Amino acid sequence: MKFRYQAVERIPSPMEPGVVYHSKEFELAGLLCACGCSHKITLLVPDGHQVYEQAGGATIHPSVGVLDAPCKSHFIVTVGEVDWLPPFTSTQAARIIHSQIARHVARDAKPKPKARIERLRAVIAVIAGALAALKRVFFR
Numbered sequence: 001m002k003f004r005y006q007a008v009e010r011i012p013s014p015m016e017p018g019v020v021y022h023s024k025e026f027e028l029a030g031l032l033c034a035c036g037c038s039h040k041i042t043l044l045v046p047d048g049h050q051v052y053e054q055a056g057g058a059t060i061h062p063s064v065g066v067l068d069a070p071c072k073s074h075f076i077v078t079v080g081e082v083d084w085l086p087p088f089t090s091t092q093a094a095r096i097i098h099s100q101i102a103r104h105v106a107r108d109a110k111p112k113p114k115a116r117i118e119r120l121r122a123v124i125a126v127i128a129g130a131l132a133a134l135k136r137v138f139f140r
């Protein structure tokens, strides 16, 4: 699958496969999992990931780790091309989830003039997904 970049005001629903949607206004990016499982991935830009257009393709930095879907995909998108990386181990996943939660708690607890309901909702969804993944890792 190749990913193209599309700047949007809001992340559309449903999303199309092979598109990285980027809303600068809401500091979010959205895409469907590269494995084809249709899992919706929300990225917080720029605090979690950088997303930009390069030679017509999307580039996402750093890698995208799907922790809250059964596929456990881990990949990097460079100029639209997907490169697969080994899935995170439970320990790595737990560490990432912890730092993700800590970062959002620290950042989003501060009042921000730019804060909007949509972004807060997305942050809550990311944290909820991370917590669900954490539960699966430790309480199987």
Ligand SMILES: [Zn+2]
Residues within 6 Å of the ligand: 033, 034, 035, 036, 037, 038, 039, 066, 069, 071, 072, 073
């Ligand atoms: Zn997947």
